[in-house]
Amino acid sequence: MRSYLDFEKPVAELEAKIEELRALEKPDGAVEIGEEIGRLEAKADEALKGLYAALTPWNKTQVARHPQRPHCLDYVGGLIADFTPLAGDRKFGEDEAIVGGFGRFRGESVCVIGQEKGSSTESRIKRNFGMAMPEGYRKAVRLMELADRFEVPVLCLVDTAGAYPGIGAEERGQAEAIARSTAACLDLRVPNVSVVIGEGGSGGAIAIATANKVLMLEHAIYSVISPEGAASILWRDSGKAQEAATNMKITADDLLKLGVIDDIVREPVGGAHRDWAAVINATGDAIAKAFDELRELGPEAVRQHRRDKFLAIGRTLA
Template sequence: MNYLDFEKPLAEIEGKANELRALAKTSEGMDVEKEAAALDAKAGQMLKDLYGGLTAWRKCQVARHPDRPHCKSYIEALFTEYTPLAGDRNFADDHAVMGGMARLGDRPVMVIGHEKGHDTKTRIERNFGMARPEGYRKAIRLLDLADRFNLPVVTLVDTPGAYPGKGAEERGQSEAIARSTEKSLQIGVPVVSVVIGEGGSGGAVAFATANRVAMLEHSIYSVISPEGCASILWKDAEKMREAAEALRLTAQDLKQLGVVDRIIKEPLGGAQRDRAATIKAVGEALESMIGELADKSRAALIKDRRKKFLDMGRKGLAA
């Protein structure tokens, strides 16, 4: 278990309980269960206290936790007959974006998502979930296929933002993001999206332009990272805590503003503490959202999606 900075007191208590139990295994006749149970109870209460009142910045830390399930984990657990589709038919295959045809339950769908990787090797291979233009052009190709074959689209958003490198800019990063967003608005099939970790900048919007958008309880979704915002506004990245509060990037804030439609509850302590329960909850939310849209016509789906985004500004001003 990887502990975040604010979880260090919890790590000490849970560590002591584990040490006691390990000692008992090597020493016959030693009964430590009572002491270990007391430590477990103390740790459980501390976990409730910590996660009962997370600040916006702490939610950012939880959303970025390396042990949270990523796109690949959801695809492997929730979808069957997954057939990955690669390449943008123009430049290359971007490994930060994965997608293909699959089944969610008995329903054929197109699934697309950002993949961050789970260790050093795969994180480098996946570019930490930061897509280049070819990643968004691959997504456009898959959206076109979904529209052609009348497949609902599922997108899983988890990116710090689009890759800001020189090569990406030379190959038309902003144009690729804009066209991916445009394509999401144009297709006549249900589009549902879940922010499973970080929803960073236009790189996230390009995948989250959907009829229904959900967020995991401790995920974030924002136009810019708190560190980037603090660097621009105060010339000091260390003011990221203040920036996180000002950005209103939490699921709870965004539900109130009308940017997202539902919040998917996470296990106590975050998705990283019970990956299976989190994945199951996301699967149930996806099936529910697709079910809400299943009987709508192509024209109604397009109108619904456009209205959703046009209404955001009005709701935001009212809030």
């Protein structure tokens, strides 16, 4: 059953009416309502296009968090063949919030690291809602080092509200683990590409998003802090999250202009959750293009390209 966001109410009402009419429609044509269904479907499509053509940053935040949006493992299943997951950081334990392993992307070997939020109550609890512990980032470092040793490109799929801020995580060195993961990204001698597929929250995202090419889905968000968190700090009122989202420049279009990301992957009308196959295929094409652009660079050139990219951010703003 489709879940609707608050601003999608006009579309929800039209699609509910369509379902009611379909339930009344008789196979023998005794009740002829096909024409009315077609008219309502066209009206719903137009309403959806209108809504998504004028999304505010807060609307995009809601779309990025949509519970039916495809998550990391959905992209892995759709894009990576022969995927072999690896577990554990060899220091403390396994973190289910970060998925990692090796497989083949369009015939080429690739190391995949991503944050998985889960798609059901049980899996969300198991995955800690995509919020990784220090051992998750240390696992990411271990996989990046393996990829570097065997000259395998790295693909990261970013989707987290942020690193887990609990006491246990802090006791085990959360900040240090994030810093070392970020440094591992910068030190890679193989090309790495990151895609923000949903939420790119704070250091929890940048720990695996420090890449030669950073891609972002059209309705994803990428920010130093959540809009609610920023509103709580700036105005002592989390209710001003919409205002914070607008001022923080967290959307793909804003971040492309600022040079923080390199390309935008367009989503189907109505968001990625309405057409998984289309958005996963489009993401795969964008990833392939990004890797192709880096293919001719040698190990030191790859590393320098990455460093130059991040040092340049913010230096050419008007």
